[in-house]
Amino acid sequence: MSLGPYASFIVTSYAAAAIVVAILIGWVMLDYRNQTQRLRELDRSGVTRRSGRSAVDTP
Structure with missing residues (x-):
């Protein structure tokens, strides 16, 4: 060629x-890899995702 x-x-x-x-x-x-590690650390520290709450849980 x-x-x-x-x-x-x-x-x-x-x-x-x-x-x-x-x-x-x-x-x-x-x-x-960094984002999944940060999410694991946030989950361990007790921070929850807003998408994990139901409409009843909102203040």
């Missing part, structure tokens, strides 16, 4: 896009 005179530009562009996508996936995975 021949990419012609622009082969280096094409390969570099695809590599850069792949690196950006990989970084974004890693960022989302780390953020998910």
